[in-house]
Amino acid sequence: MAYPNPYPAQPYPSASAPMPAVPSAVIGPQFCAPYPVDLAVVKKVMTISDNFVVTDVNGNIVFKVKGSLATLRDRRVLLDAAGNPLVTLRRKIMTAHDRWQAFRGESTDAKDLIFTLKRSSLIQFKTKLHVFLANNTKEDVCDFKVKGSWLERSCVVYAGESNNIVAQVKRSPLFK
Template sequence: MEYPQPYTSAATYSATTPTAPPHPMPVAVVGQQYCCPHPVDLAVVRKVLTVADKFTVTDLNGNVVFKLQSSLLSLHDHRVILDAAQNPVVTLRRKVMTMHDRWQAFRGDSSDPKDLIFTLKRSSLIQFRTKLDVFLASNTSEQVCDFKIKGSWLERSCVVYAGESNTIVAQMHKKHTVQSIAFGKTNFMVTVYPNVDYAFIVALIVILDEINQDSSSD
C-alpha cells in the first residue's frame, strides 16, 4: 500500500478545522513506516530512581518499541531515541542560551542542519500549563506552528494538535499501578491517532520529559 506524500506544511490546517480522526493522509514526520491506518497505543515507562535506561516505550504486549539511549556520560541537552534493534531513529538537541527552551530533532544520530526534522519551543516564557509549538524543518518562517502541545505534563494529560486547529493527533493519559510506584516507575499511555507518525509523537514526549525535569530542578 502506497501512502500519499508526507505532511510538510502548516498551511494544510486552519483554525476552523474540526476534530476528526483519522487524518486523511499520513502525517509522516520521521518516516512513513511509523504511520499506521489504525490507532496506536504505546506505554511509556520512566524509571525515576535510576539514571540509565530510564525511558522505555512499549506496545500493549510489553514489546519494546523505542528506548532512550542510556549513558551516564550523555549530556542533558543531547538525547538519542533508539528502535528495538538499537538503531538511532531521532537525535534530540537542546539549543543553549535560548529563552523559549528550544529543542531540535535530527534524523538518526545526526546533528547536521540538513537532517533537521523539527524544532520545538515554548509558546510563551511564563506558563502555568504546558503549551509548546512545533515547527517542521520546511517551515523556516515559523509564523504558524505545524503542531501544538497543550495540557499538564504533571498530570500526564497533554494533547498534541495539528497546527492551530482543534484536530487531535495524539494524547496522553496516566496509568499508575502498585508495581510502578513500588519500583520507582512512572507509567502512562499515549494514544497516537490513525495515520500519525508515532516515532514523532515519542520524540515530543521525550522533549516534554526533559523540559519538565528542567522546570522541577529550577
C-alpha cells in the first residue's frame, strides 16, 4: 500500500539550505509522507536469490526488491507493491569508493540516472555514504549523507552536509 502525498512535489534545496517542512521526492511524490511511516524488511531464508519485500505495520507489501547472488554484476531492482519497476541499483565495478548508481525503472542508461552513492572513505568502521543526485555532476558537496551501522541495523539519512534528518532506519525492538 502506497501512502499518498497530500503535498505537491517540491524542488530539492541546495545542501546549504535548510530542509523544507514538506518532504521532497527523489523517486516519486507518492512515496513521500509528512509523518513517520513504520516499514519492515522481510527476507526469505535459504534462497539462492537476494529477493525480499518491505511491508507496512499491517503486513501489506509496500515494496519488493529483486536481486541475484549468482551474477557477475551486482544489481537490484526496487519494485512497487504491484511489481512495477521503480529503480534499478547497479554497483560499478572497479571503483575505489564502492560506488552504486540508481536508474529509473529497469534502465541502466545514463539518461535515466537518478543518483550515485559512494562510500565517503575507503576504510570505515561505521558506514558513511554520500549520495549525489544526477544533476550534481561535480560531486563536491553531497545531496544526502547516510550514516549507520550494519551491526546495529540502523542508519540516518541527512540532507547534504547538514544535520537535518530526512529518513531514519532502526532495528525493530521485536528483533533485538
